[in-house]
Amino acid sequence: MSDDAPGLASIEDFLKLDIRIGTVVRAEPFPEARKPAIRLWIDFGAELGEKKSSAQITAHYEPDALVGRQVLAVVNFPPRQIGPMRSEVLTLGVSDGTGEIVLVAPDQSVPDGARLH
16 A cells, blocks of 8 residues: 555654643633534643633533643644634544544643643
8 A cells, every 4th residue: 555545644644733732721601603612721831822722512511620621632723713713723522422522631640732642
């Protein structure tokens, strides 16, 4: 199989993504979004600082319960305008059995800003 086969990514493709850990410092409902969402402010440490994200995670999470939780996010995509908010990072999750999003997080605390390898 060739390195450029459809559907396959190279290690170089993966390395282009900057996926970091951050701690949610603020979360609130985002009723202005087209689909139910929560607005997040995530601290990625001294190098990147605090970034905003809109996440469609309302089925499993309440805003207050997210504060202090570590999450993974892609931090080098261009910002996207979502309603009145500019989402600066893509918070990562996986679909559960019904298609609702469950956040991806480390199984122990790690320094904010640490990069996924």
